[in-house]
Amino acid sequence: MKRVFVNEKWCLGCHLCEYNCAFANSGVDDMVKALKGKQINPRIQVEGDNNINFAVSCRHCAEPLCVKGCITGALSVKDGVINLDSEKCVGCFTCVVSCPYGAIMPGDNGKVAQKCELCLNNSCGEPACVTGCPNNAIVYEERG
């Protein structure tokens, strides 16, 4: 299955992926309308310092601790992609504390969690962080 991989060698720490992510998941068709004046809460986050940067998003683990810990069955694995059903999520945030990568976080309203679903469930169709990366530091590919 194709996953999002990050090559820290080419990550510039520009944070464009965060904004592209926030826009892609906003449901709004214009980036200015979607993000102007708002604090973004993206599902991918750039970590690092002045020397090295890398973007972190859900790894879609083969044995995901978040899914194991989910008390309501809101998190499920479908075709290798870990999806979150916000209708079922009760906001206990067990997943948030159990994810070793810090890749799940409370959503905008603070009541349910949110995570990267590879832009398969929004209007993008392919990961917006990947298509918007100016230096090919984030790639969406099959790896053995």
Add this chain to the structure above:
Amino acid sequence: MGIDLFYPEYEIVRDQNRCIACRVCERQCANEVHHYDNDLNLMVSDTSKCVACHRCVSLCPTRALKVVKSDNTFRENKNWTHDKITEIFKQAQTGGVLLASMGNPQDFPIYWDKILINASQVTNPSIDPLREPMETKVFLGKKPDKVERDENGQLVDNLPPQLELSIPIMFSAMSYGSISYNAHESLARAATALGTYYNTGEGGLHEDFYKYGPNTIVQVASGRFGVYKDYLETGAAIEIKMGQGAKPGIGGHLPGEKIVGDISKTRMIPEGTDAISPAPHHDIYSIEDLHQLVHSLKEATEYKKPVIVKIAAVHNVAAIASGVARSGADIIAIDGFRGGTGAAPTRTRDNVGIPIELALAAVDKRLRDEGIRNHVSIVVGGSIRCSSDVVKAIALGADAVYIATSALVALGCHLCRTCGTGKCNWGIATQKPELVKRLNPDIGCEHLVNLLTAWNREIKEIMGGMGINSIEALKGNRLMLRGIGLNEKELEILGIKHAGE
């Protein structure tokens, strides 16, 4: 601080209605133009630091930024222009020699734009390159005077070493040091993929790039940086740099602060020492001296590699080229006054040298008149900007062309002409690791391959239109060219007729 005499030449215009304060512009500007103002809750820009490199404009996700030329103006006239006035201000404040980057920007004629290309109509058929074969392969090097046969009538292989190019375009010399590791890797990989050559420049060859040797031209310049046996043996050809179009008669100077780590190792000089290339080669004061160096290099590489001698296009270039041809060189590279540079004295860049079009026409004619045109191939550079420039250069007599500025533009360069600051926001003319990594060679190589593939398609299309199916048949075919708006003397030097004749 005194009086600030300078008003910024460029202004950043930010559409605050579109700016989402993502701060990408701030993070991407090495000149620290942009910052977020916590009191105003807005992004603000200090226009005075902007070099118009367009990094922020290109990366702004909402198109909220643009760079415009300032309309602040002196009471200038044709004699006292903005540039002349500000240059005096600068020198009055610093007492220094003015430095500038890239090629001659002055309003001299660009002959490429005053030459028109022919096409077939009725009496000779044009060729469709999509349906019929079209040859863009060329061989560079000395060609034998005659066909020789042995006592059995078999052909004797008397062909001196040649460079084989799939397209008549090579990447010209840019040293590691003046441009970044990633820029070099992009060029090396692209040259390999395209079946052509790139040139190390005078800074030696990084050990990681020895594997691209078959597509590398190694340069020997007056500083002799990084020159040793393996270096010479690795390259497909050796180029002796006598001059550079942007600064004929001038040497080079890479400041000590740029001689760090791998650059120091590759150039084989201690860290922190200035890399000074003398204006002349201190062992070359005549054609005979050049002959010695050409043959020393051939001896060192067992006569297996062609030797290129690169000269700047200056007033008596034809006579110089004739001498170079007789020195044993296999290829002459001529660099016109619009050729780029990381840094040159402004006065030299703007006033020294001649256009490559005239130099090429003069050299080709001179060598033909003297019956030695086949002793050398001619490669020209110094602002080849597009495929039609390539076609015109070949029809004027060139065997191939060198491009460098066009290649850098393909890598992202916006010709902001501040290479000397070492703060290239596009990761090209810099050695700062955080800037160098902005140029991912995967992307750089792809862009270069795309550019030359596109040019090659256009060259085939234009040749087909003329009814010509190989570069070989176009070479020196000046009947395919006509001048427009040129005077008798210019036409005579270019060896072409005026449009309508």
